[in-house]
Amino acid sequence: MTVSVNKAERMKKERSVERIRNLLTPLQVVEMEKERSNAERWLKTHRNSEFSAVRGADETFARRTIRKCDEMLRLRKAPVVDEMQKDKMARRVKYLEQKIKEGMPTRDEMMGKRHSHADNPNSKYQEAVPSIVSRHIAWSKANDLRVKEWKRLKRILEPDNPEATNVEMLRKIH
Numbered sequence: 001m002t003v004s005v006n007k008a009e010r011m012k013k014e015r016s017v018e019r020i021r022n023l024l025t026p027l028q029v030v031e032m033e034k035e036r037s038n039a040e041r042w043l044k045t046h047r048n049s050e051f052s053a054v055r056g057a058d059e060t061f062a063r064r065t066i067r068k069c070d071e072m073l074r075l076r077k078a079p080v081v082d083e084m085q086k087d088k089m090a091r092r093v094k095y096l097e098q099k100i101k102e103g104m105p106t107r108d109e110m111m112g113k114r115h116s117h118a119d120n121p122n123s124k125y126q127e128a129v130p131s132i133v134s135r136h137i138a139w140s141k142a143n144d145l146r147v148k149e150w151k152r153l154k155r156i157l158e159p160d161n162p163e164a165t166n167v168e169m170l171r172k173i174h
Contacts (some may be wrong), residue, residue: 007109010013016151021076022148022151022152022155023076023077023078023124023151023152023155023156024072024077024078025071025155025165026159026160026162027099027162028159029073029077031071031139032069032072033068033069035065035075036066036070036073037063039049039062039063039066039069040066041060042058042062043059043062043063043066046059047069074136078138078155078156078159079156079158086157088099088159089153090092090157092149093150093153093154093157096146096149096150096153097150097170098149099143099146100146100147100167100170101170101172102144103135103139103142104139104170104171104172105132105135105136105139105167106171106172106174107171107172107173107174108173108174109132109160109169110132111134112132115136147167150167151165
């Protein structure tokens with residue numbers, strides 16, 4: 001019975017991971033809006049083209065591009081929120097950062113090195129224990145939903161900061 005409960009929980013977690021869509025970065029929003037305006041401009045300038053066969057295919061493509069851009073912006077552009085919501089989100093971000101940092105391998109460990117002796121400035125780095133890869137994979141799996149939620153909230157709170165969702169900023173050095 002516990003096996004089926006664990007499987008059900010795992011499937012529920014996987015479905016909720018799929019539902020969390022990454023929000024567009026500021027650069028992606030600008031590019032998407034440019035692509036949309038280029039397609040609109042093409043439609044306006046080629047509406048009465050004398051090459052109707054070519055125009056038909058291109059017109060379909062332009063209309064499809066506009067629809068695709070509109071849909072992408074509707075679903076994945078960071079929403080504007082009021083101050084009360086921002087405060088709630090900021091508290092949640094702080095909590096998530098604490099949870100994400102727990103068990104997160106340090107930067108030195110991820111680079112495959114660690115200090116052999118912290119007090120000796122002449123000490124050479126030694127190779128880290130090979131289990132760091134499996135530790136990082138386990139950490140990634142355990143924190144997948146938290147990281148996705150954190151990135152989404154950071155994108156909403158700091159929509160103009162392209163580095164806001166860089167989880168590496170949370171990683172300790174030593």
